[in-house]
Amino acid sequence: MTAYVPIDCGFYDVLEANAVRRRTIEIVYTDADSEQRVTDRIVDLQAREHGEFMILASGQEIRLDQLVTVDGIERPGIASCAV
DSSP states (O other), rough: OOOOOOOOHHHHHHHHHHHHTTEEEEEEEEETTEEEEEEEEEEEEEEEETEEEEEESSEEEEGGGEEEEEETTOOSSSSOOOO
């Protein structure tokens, strides 16, 4: 497993908003260097020892730094979080 790379705070807000709205959305992510697509609902976001994860209604877990787009919104390449 590669080291986790934190995602942009604004993009994390997009994930949280989709989880709260309980909408079914398209999620595009990379898995072993190939692009995968899934249509599902985000039910939780969790931080663990090896990174942050999105938990889907189906039970699938996706590491946040593997995301490409969520509901048509592209993940920024550079993490930026103003404190």
